[in-house]
Amino acid sequence: xxxxxxxxxSDDGRTAxxxxxxxxxxxxILQVALGDGRREERxxxxxxxxxxxxxxxxxxxxxxxxx
Numbered sequence: 001x002x003x004x005x006x007x008x009x010s011d012d013g014r015t016a017x018x019x020x021x022x023x024x025x026x027x028x029i030l031q032v033a034l035g036d037g038r039r040e041e042r043x044x045x046x047x048x049x050x051x052x053x054x055x056x057x058x059x060x061x062x063x064x065x066x067x
Contacts, residue, residue, distance in 0.1 A: 004060040013057035025063035
């Protein structure tokens with residue numbers, strides 16, 4: 001598992017921003033806490049920003065493995 005990218009999370013945890021140049025990866029993995037207590041990982045473009053639905057919270061952003 002790769003180390004998380006330094007990301008700024010909003011106070012409510014629904015949005016994250018990061019510098020996409022910190023990794024060469026085209027995609028990132030978002031670690032998300034769901035409203036019912038479960039956790040899941042979502043793949044997203046390395047655009048430097050992400051948002052999750054109401055009731056969910058972003059916990060970490062990691063570079064996605066290539067391939």
